[in-house]
Amino acid sequence: MILHDMSQKQMVMVAAGGSLVLLAGAYLFQALGYAPCQMCLWQRWPHGAAIVLGLVAIAGIAPRVTAYVGAAAALTTAGIGAFHSGVEQGWWEGPSACSSAGNDLGTLSGADLLSTAIQDTIIMCNEIAWSFMGLSMATWNMVLSLVFVAIWLRAARMA
Template sequence: MTRFHLLIAATLGHVAVLGGAFVFQAIGYAPCAMCLWQRWPHAAAIVLGALALAGVAPRVTATLAALAAVITGGIGVFHAGVEQAWWDGPSSCTGGADLGAFTGADLLSTDIADTVIMCDDIVWQLGLTMAGWNAVLSFGLAVIWGLAARRTV
């Protein structure tokens, strides 16, 4: 495969993963805070992929996109571990969240979303959780980015 083909594959891979996240959200699987954190590096990789495809320092942009893929994969591993109770997650979005920061009016308000999704709740699983699949796919995309960065043509 040429560098161009690898860049297309990796960029479209991130489009598919990020698009899949939005599809799951559209059909009713609201994201937690950590799910949202995982989306930002995918968006960055898409922008970097577009720049690389446009010929803007392809080796550098592919390397940066690989880093973005590793970052979202790392967040996915951490999130999956929180979901499986292997380690504690951020207190702001796990079952141990401190409700003391809310006033009575905040707790009774109807202006918030119908459902608050906690980061340690598994809302969908097919072998791995969504966070786990994000990690696997992201690390695979990081490999493709790395190959693209190493290619000269």
């Protein structure tokens, strides 16, 4: 079914369903051993919000406003994904908690410096754990979420 042939409710289902698929995929990758970094986790929250907003819109509660807020949720995760992609590519610095080059030991406590477990608990945001067609998971999240933004906005304009 092509977008211009879809009803508002169907578009909302596609956009919210897309977030559901991306969120499920993130948990599947985690189950397969690809532990998420801090920014990966940040990208999940707006998808969760978009799923809930989709259910609210499908229920007929303020569908136009809900669709605009759904677009904002999708745009938020796309923005985080874009920022994360830039960190992975080394275009800019990421959060120091997960993308440090290891040069700033002054921020660690004595217990942290002596701990042998610290390396196992921190997943680096500036390392690409998996890619497909040259794009990392964060980049795919950005690209697909921007598609969802367009679908949410089209649904909002139909009300």
